[in-house]
Amino acid sequence: MDTLETRELRYFVAVAEELHFGRAAERLGMAQPPLSRAIQQLERRLGVCLLERNRRGVRLTGAGEVLLQEGRAALDATAAAARRTRRAGGADSPGGPRDQLVLAVKAAASHDLLRKLLDAYAAEPGSAEVEVLLCGMCEQEELLRDGRADVALMHTPWNSLAGFDSEALTTEGQVALLPAGHPLAAREALSLADVRDVPDLPLARWPSHGTYAPGPGPEIHNQTQLAQLIALGRTVAVVPDSARSWLWAEHAAVPLTDAPPVVTHIAWPVHSRSVALAGLIRTAARL
Amino acid sequence: MDTLETRELRYFVAVAEELHFGRAAERLGMAQPPLSRAIQQLERRLGVCLLERNRRGVRLTGAGEVLLQEGRAALDATAAAARRTRRAGGADSPGGPRDQLVLAVKAAASHDLLRKLLDAYAAEPGSAEVEVLLCGMCEQEELLRDGRADVALMHTPWNSLAGFDSEALTTEGQVALLPAGHPLAAREALSLADVRDVPDLPLARWPSHGTYAPGPGPEIHNQTQLAQLIALGRTVAVVPDSARSWLWAEHAAVPLTDAPPVVTHIAWPVHSRSVALAGLIRTAARL
DNA sequence: ACGCGGTGATACCCGACGGGTATGACAGGG
DNA sequence: CCCTGTCATACCCGTCGGGTATCACCGCGT
Numbered sequence: 297m298d299t300l301e302t303r304e305l306r307y308f309v310a311v312a313e314e315l316h317f318g319r320a321a322e323r324l325g326m327a328q329p330p331l332s333r334a335i336q337q338l339e340r341r342l343g344v345c346l347l348e349r350n351r352r353g354v355r356l357t358g359a360g361e362v363l364l365q366e367g368r369a370a371l372d373a374t375a376a377a378a379r380r381t382r383r384a385g386g387a388d389s390p391g392g393p394r395d396q397l398v399l400a401v402k403a404a405a406s407h408d409l410l411r412k413l414l415d416a417y418a419a420e421p422g423s424a425e426v427e428v429l430l431c432g433m434c435e436q437e438e439l440l441r442d443g444r445a446d447v448a449l450m451h452t453p454w455n456s457l458a459g460f461d462s463e464a465l466t467t468e469g470q471v472a473l474l475p476a477g478h479p480l481a482a483r484e485a486l487s488l489a490d491v492r493d494v495p496d497l498p499l500a501r502w503p504s505h506g507t508y509a510p511g512p513g514p515e516i517h518n519q520t521q522l523a524q525l526i527a528l529g530r531t532v533a534v535v536p537d538s539a540r541s542w543l544w545a546e547h548a549a550v551p552l553t554d555a556p557p558v559v560t561h562i563a564w565p566v567h568s569r570s571v572a573l574a575g576l577i578r579t580a581a582r583l
Numbered sequence: 584m585d586t587l588e589t590r591e592l593r594y595f596v597a598v599a600e601e602l603h604f605g606r607a608a609e610r611l612g613m614a615q616p617p618l619s620r621a622i623q624q625l626e627r628r629l630g631v632c633l634l635e636r637n638r639r640g641v642r643l644t645g646a647g648e649v650l651l652q653e654g655r656a657a658l659d660a661t662a663a664a665a666r667r668t669r670r671a672g673g674a675d676s677p678g679g680p681r682d683q684l685v686l687a688v689k690a691a692a693s694h695d696l697l698r699k700l701l702d703a704y705a706a707e708p709g710s711a712e713v714e715v716l717l718c719g720m721c722e723q724e725e726l727l728r729d730g731r732a733d734v735a736l737m738h739t740p741w742n743s744l745a746g747f748d749s750e751a752l753t754t755e756g757q758v759a760l761l762p763a764g765h766p767l768a769a770r771e772a773l774s775l776a777d778v779r780d781v782p783d784l785p786l787a788r789w790p791s792h793g794t795y796a797p798g799p800g801p802e803i804h805n806q807t808q809l810a811q812l813i814a815l816g817r818t819v820a821v822v823p824d825s826a827r828s829w830l831w832a833e834h835a836a837v838p839l840t841d842a843p844p845v846v847t848h849i850a851w852p853v854h855s856r857s858v859a860l861a862g863l864i865r866t867a868a869r870l
Numbered sequence: 871a872c873g874c875g876g877t878g879a880t881a882c883c884c885g886a887c888g889g890g891t892a893t894g895a896c897a898g899g900g
Numbered sequence: 901c902c903c904t905g906t907c908a909t910a911c912c913c914g915t916c917g918g919g920t921a922t923c924a925c926c927g928c929g930t
Binding site for chain 2: 298299302303305306338342343344345346358359361362365366367369370372373374375376377378380381382384385429443458459461472566567569
Binding site: 314317318328329332333336349350352353354 | 880
């Protein structure tokens with residue numbers, strides 16, 4: 297009577313994201329009429345109007361917004377349950393598959409910290425196998441939530457630690473990454489204001505949870521692209537100190553006096569009770 | 584093919600908790616054979632053995648433990664989605680039902696703080712209606728997770744703030760609560776060691792997430808019971824300073840020098856995006 | 871003004887599957 | 901030894917989820 301099925305949540309999230317029954321049905325691999333009916337049944341069962349159907353397309357009501365948010369979280373949780381259970385399968389029988397940990401790391405970030413962590417953990421007696429899952433800019437949180445990863449390296453202020461347990465590992469400052477020939481590249485230090493309004497060098501824009509803030513600068517998708525755009529003199533970026541390890545000859549890095557420090561954390565889902573995970577965290581904390 | 588239905592999770596959690604198909608089926612309001620079949624299907628779909636069936640009862644495998652843990656979380660998340668959506672229903676239409684917040688508080692704890700908070704918030708312009716949900720010793724976390732509450736007052740070190748956003752409100756010391764006539768009641772201050780091994784007064788035991796640690800003292804379920812047992816000279820307890828507001832004449836409170844301080848937090852689920860909630864938190868932070 | 875395209879809703883049918891009842895296989899205890 | 905209690909199997913049935921065909925409605929073009 298009052299318990300939502302994951303099927304219903306999947307359907308509703310698809311419709312709420314597409315705002316179009318036909319496209320949502322296609323995405324779900326089904327026909328449109330049963331999808332319409334399913335959403336109507338869902339609305340009846342909840343006793344709530346979720347969608348506002350104007351003859352031209354669909355809009356979310358307030359309750360719909362809530363269900364989109366909460367439904368995504370619930371779907372993540374069930375997906376995580378399935379994945380983690382599958383991975384734990386057989387691990388109880390002695391001689392079964394070794395413990396395995398999936399560690400999510402932003403590609404090209406914290407490279408030497410990561411190497412040190414992996415080396416130190418591998419040297420521990422009884423350590424599990426660690427699979428490194430290199431991901432995009434802000435995906436670690438999603439990967440942890442839906443069970444594709446067990447543990448992640450995260451970087452405040454870009455990642456949010458909300459909803460996870462975490463331990464801070466290192467703190468570093470930030471530098472401005474400029475084309476080597478640029479006048480500002482000769483300075484000893486810069487402030488954020490200096491790099492924000494350079495007329496010929498618009499500040500690069502990083503995605504924040506899949507969307508880009510508006511602005512004049514180019515939209516950055518990965519580190520290679522950023523490096524090239526800077527080398528070409530098209531943009532300037534604010535990056536952590538450790539980025540110096542991948543500087544090109546055409547790059548210059550100038551310390552920033554007032555940029556917020558970047559803290560690298562190791563983070564994991566609350567209530568994780570795996571000995572392998574505990575060992576990795578202990579190793580990380582000792583670095 | 585790989586997406587768990589909430590029905591399957593409900594069934595498995597019931598079996599895993601009862602460790603008995605018959606009782607689980609009864610609890611679920613269904614017959615035992617379809618339940619057996621559903622669990623078998625679940626195991627086949629996950630490709631994992633979840634239960635070890637000895638002819639006498641059932642035991643969880645390692646994978647089963649994982650699914651019990653993760654499945655509970657997933658069920659909480661879907662229940663929360665349903666509840667919060669229902670509560671948000673109609674709130675979007677102007678003139679619809681007022682915003683409502685459910686605040687979970689341990690019964691008899693932080694009484695004056697709660698009163699101040701409610702008064703201050705009610706005085707705010709545009710404040711929502713606040714329903715106070717008085718709960719047992721450690722239920723706030725569950726209430727927040729499954730959507731029965733929107734926000735809670737929690738007390739470290741008893742409650743865990745893991746998985747929630749929170750803000751610290753007040754810190755207080757702890758006192759030993761003794762029968763008025765007891766020799767220790769005359770002391771100016773006590774240490775934890777003093778109250779731990781009083782031969783004639785075993786330390787009362789509080790439940791921690793539903794279970795009691797072993798020990799000689801009585802198992803406490805609520806504040807009234809504790810007060811009476813102390814007055815009867817049967818036990819001694821360690822409680823926050825603010826408990827002084829409900830002391831009886833037969834009680835004596837003696838400060839403890841080395842007890843961990845009790846911090847009262849206001850906590851809420853991560854990603855909450857309600858203006859009413861934000862207002863309540865802001866009010867609390869200003870107290 | 872009229873027809874056309876595109877939206878979501880309705881009508882109807884069918885097969886899958888979730889659930890019930892009856893029964894079986896098997897172990898432990900009086 | 902049978903009786904009790906456990907979970908698994910066999911079989912039946914009704915519900916309901918999904919597909920196809922179609923409708924009702926609106927905006928827009930000519």
